[in-house]
Amino acid sequence: MSTCDLQSALSEIETICQQKAIQLTPIRKLAFSLLFSAPNGLKAYELLDKIKLQKSSATPPTAYRALDFLLEHGFAHKICKLNTFVACKHLCHHADTPSFLLICPRCQHVTEYDNDSVNHSLLDALAASGFRLMEKEIEITATCPNCIAQE
Ligand SMILES: [Zn+2]
Ligand SMILES: [Zn+2]
Incomplete structure (x- = not known):
């Protein structure tokens, strides 16, 4: 399944989180939205800067924990070659599917x-x-x- 707009991607993530009984906190949601809106992905510190613009109380650990959450659940991918992070555009990975x-x-x-x-x-x-x-x-x-x- 391919999701091309942010609203449908977010509602898909919300459904997945409900099914898996994991919590999509506002900062996790914000981190995903920012990655999704960056076509070439973001470096971790760029993501942190953008999070801070909207949530000035955010600290690096909270931002990085949100990023870890997205990676762990397959909502985002790390691009090692570029040292950037991108939002997953398919959101339907199974644990055993690359x-x-x-x-x-x-x-x-x-x-x-x-x-x-x-x-x-x-x-x-x-x-x-x-x-x-x-x-x-x-x-x-x-x-x-x-x-x-x-x-
Ligand atoms: Zn090109
Ligand atoms: Zn993906």
């Missing part, structure tokens, strides 16, 4: 590539070789269609 994050080396745009058949063939191929995937986020450097169009 997400592919395509990172454009030119515009740094991150696209979440959701393709069940790729997911399953990777997991099946690894399992057939006796491996178990331990990474939930797989980062792939790939030039995006916009940048290719400008070549």
Whole structure:
């Protein structure tokens, strides 16, 4: 499932949190909204700055705990290559399904590539070789269609 606007993404997250009986506090919700609205993701300190603009009482630990919560539940992803965080655009990860994050080396745009058949063939191929995937986020450097169009 792909969610393109913030309101529907937020209501989806609220439903997931209710189902899992986890709490979506205002600061967690705010952190998700800020990440969702940043197309190229945010570095942790950029997220903190934006949180402070709206919640001046926020301290770094509260902001980072909100970020940890989003990562833990698959509502956000860490992009190690860029050291940024992005909101999850699919919100339907199962614990055992990886997400592919395509990172454009030119515009740094991150696209979440959701393709069940790729997911399953990777997991099946690894399992057939006796491996178990331990990474939930797989980062792939790939030039995006916009940048290719400008070549
Ligand atoms: Zn995701
Ligand atoms: Zn690009």
